[in-house]
Amino acid sequence: MDEVEEKILRAIQDGIPLTHSPFSEIANQLDMSEKEVISQIKVMHEKGIIRRFGASIGHRDIGIIANAMCIWNVPDERVGDVGTIMANFPEVTHCYERPRRPEWNYNLFTMVHSYTKEDCVEVASEISKATGISDYRLLFSEREFKKTGVRL
Amino acid sequence: MIDLDETDKLILNHIQLDFPLVTHPFQTIAEDIGISEEEVIERLERLHDEGAVRKIGPIINRRSVGGTSTLIAVDVPVTRIDEVAGYINEYSEVSHNYLRPDKYNIWFTVSAPNKERICTILDELKSKTGLEFINLPTKRLFKIGVRFNIR
Missing domain, CATH: 3.30.70.3460 (Alpha-Beta Plaits)
Known part of the structure; x- marks a missing residue:
């Protein structure tokens, strides 16, 4: 990431203005052209510095209040295949392989978001059927102490 | 909890991925879903104030910025x-x-x-x-x- 990219990213990381010409306003703040701001954002998207450009949803505020961390004990040699199948479920928002620990023998972690706990349980059961993995648990979040995006 | 009508839902499902990176993005969105640009902006301001939209911006890839x-x-x-x-x-x-x-x-x-x-x-x-x-x-x-x- 170069200096110009970092400058733009800092200016937009908390959101663009909701106006007729949002990128022009950003450009004015930075003393750049609107065209350059837009093309630099596109380049950062292509380079993967920006994972996604779009709206971040306050999912709890609109009723998507249930979220479960589903943890799975997947045979090591099947992790690649199973992780891919799990990632394809639209309700699965995150899917990671993590190391097993002596007292915590789970190696795949998926986040499932939905409207109700029952929905999450149902999704996990569908994932279990689709993958044949039966050793799993759901950890529901009871309190959110902190949630922030990645910031520079 | 925030009550969303069908137009709100249409907008929210539309702008999470592939937000238009153009001079007048809200106009593009308005044309895509068939309402006026003013209405898109008004609705987004309300959805933002109420908390349904936290921001419209970049999701930064932590790994690519080093870390x-x-x-x-x-x-x-x-x-x-x-x-x-x-x-x-x-x-x-x-x-x-x-x-x-x-x-x-x-x-x-x-x-x-x-x-x-x-x-x-x-x-x-x-x-x-x-x-x-x-x-x-x-x-x-x-x-x-x-x-x-x-x-």
């Missing part, structure tokens, strides 16, 4: 939950922190420029709380693409 992240689990006695959650939240590197009762009950994620910084944070937390923190760093990423299907 590493991990998930930490800790078994906290029920009477000490708020105290320990408070110590954890003090670090700006902590991005998410949740109570999820199980064998371990507080689960939080840490993003930092390097592994050494994460080790330092965990060492400090251990000495402040006397608790054991279980470090579960990402080995492989299969998906990180939060897009909610709003219905």
Whole structure:
């Protein structure tokens, strides 16, 4: 990431203005052209510095209040295949392989978001059927102490 | 809870991915869904004020800007939950922190420029709380693409 990219990213990381010409306003703040701001954002998207450009949803505020961390004990040699199948479920928002620990023998972690706990349980059961993995648990979040995006 | 009408839902499902990177993005969105630009902006201002939209902007890829992240689990006695959650939240590197009762009950994620910084944070937390923190760093990423299907 170069200096110009970092400058733009800092200016937009908390959101663009909701106006007729949002990128022009950003450009004015930075003393750049609107065209350059837009093309630099596109380049950062292509380079993967920006994972996604779009709206971040306050999912709890609109009723998507249930979220479960589903943890799975997947045979090591099947992790690649199973992780891919799990990632394809639209309700699965995150899917990671993590190391097993002596007292915590789970190696795949998926986040499932939905409207109700029952929905999450149902999704996990569908994932279990689709993958044949039966050793799993759901950890529901009871309190959110902190949630922030990645910031520079 | 915020009540969304069908047009709100249409807008929200439309702008999570592939937000138009053009001179007048809200005009493009308006044309796509068949309402006026003014209405799109008015609705988004309301949805933003109410909290349905946190921001419209970039989701930054922590790895590509240099850095590493991990998930930490800790078994906290029920009477000490708020105290320990408070110590954890003090670090700006902590991005998410949740109570999820199980064998371990507080689960939080840490993003930092390097592994050494994460080790330092965990060492400090251990000495402040006397608790054991279980470090579960990402080995492989299969998906990180939060897009909610709003219905």
